[in-house]
Amino acid sequence: MKEWMTLATALVLLMFSNQAIAQTEQSKTCVIMGKEQAVSKDTTCPPDILKELQTLRIEKKIVKMTASGEPELDAEGKPMMETKLDTFTAMAKLLVDTKIADTMSKGGAYTVWALDDETLSKAPPELLQKQSGEEDSAATKRLYLLVAKHVLPKVNTRQSIGNSNGSWVTVGGQELRYNFLGQNVVIDERVNASLGQKVKQFDIVASNGVIHWVDGLLDN
Numbered sequence: 001m002k003e004w005m006t007l008a009t010a011l012v013l014l015m016f017s018n019q020a021i022a023q024t025e026q027s028k029t030c031v032i033m034g035k036e037q038a039v040s041k042d043t044t045c046p047p048d049i050l051k052e053l054q055t056l057r058i059e060k061k062i063v064k065m066t067a068s069g070e071p072e073l074d075a076e077g078k079p080m081m082e083t084k085l086d087t088f089t090a091m092a093k094l095l096v097d098t099k100i101a102d103t104m105s106k107g108g109a110y111t112v113w114a115l116d117d118e119t120l121s122k123a124p125p126e127l128l129q130k131q132s133g134e135e136d137s138a139a140t141k142r143l144y145l146l147v148a149k150h151v152l153p154k155v156n157t158r159q160s161i162g163n164s165n166g167s168w169v170t171v172g173g174q175e176l177r178y179n180f181l182g183q184n185v186v187i188d189e190r191v192n193a194s195l196g197q198k199v200k201q202f203d204i205v206a207s208n209g210v211i212h213w214v215d216g217l218l219d220n
Contacts, residue, residue, distance in 0.1 A: 031207045034109025035153045049112055049206040050101045053092035058116075058213070077143065080137065086116040086213075091150075094120075094128065098147045100171060102167045109207035111152040111173075113187060113197075113218060123217055149188070150171025150219045155209050158202035161185060188218040 027038050030045035039045070046052065064072040064080040071079040091114045095101040106112055120128070128143065152172045167177040177185045178195060187194035197216040204211040 032205060033157075033210055034208055039122065046206050046209045048180075049104060049110060049211060052204065052211060053095070053112070053114060054192055056088045056211075060084055060199070066084060086118065087112050088116055088211075089117055090117045090120040094143075094147045095148040095151075098144045100144075100147060100151055103171065104151075104208060108153060108208070109155045111154065111156045112211045113150040113214045114211050115150075115217065116212060118214060127217075128148045128220070145172050145174065146177065146217070146219055148175050149176060150214075152176070155208055158185075158212075187214055 025042055026043050028043070028045075030039050031037075032039075032046060035207065040138075047055070060083070061081045062084050064082040066072050074080050091112075092101075095104070095112075116127050126139075127146065129139065148171045152168050153171050154168075156168065161178065163180065165174050165177075165179045172178050176188060177196075181196075181198070185199045186204075187199065188196050197214045197218060199212050200215050201213040204213065
């Protein structure tokens with residue numbers, strides 16, 4: 001009887017061991033938003049925030065316009081649509097120029113409120129330039145504080161923001177407030193929420209944090 005129980009126990013242990021091996025072979029570990037997580041072996045691990053911004057492409061459909069600025073119509077008189085790709089390489093460059101990317105590469109998890117290239121291209125040029133070779137210049141410090149206001153030293157997903165007004169402290173030490181305008185989360189509101197910047201897309205995941213796409217500079 002004892003030998004039979006010993007054999008049964010060995011078979012059970014072998015079964016669990018084989019299951020563990022199979023699970024190990026079917027999974028791997030990724031760093032997601034600053035934490036190691038087990039994922040399936042076919043999952044692509046996210047890059048860090050800087051790399052994500054350098055390669056991110058968000059596709060959207062827009063109305064095709066004529067040279068005169070009018071909607072282009074098809075044979076049925078309906079507006080024609082075309083595909084546009086929003087990119088974020090200018091935001092990535094700002095993080096590099098201000099050395100915030102260096103800080104992020106040394107560890108920790110972050111939240112970045114990112115603008116697409118087209119939106120940044122409409123900002124006053126002098127606002128986004130630093131004086132080359134003059135790290136202590138007023139312009140360079142001003143640029144750092146502007147970009148730093150778009151970066152939080154912790155992960156804040158849409159879920160963690162909840163549905164109540166509040167504020168965070170940025171990597172530059174500034175207070176960054178948020179409010180709600182209907183169903184929209186508005187960042188950096190001033191006298192009222194309608195003056196802040198709306199979030200166009202939440203929770204673009206990176207290895208060292210998360211990116212949220214906003215529709216304007218947080219510059220007040």
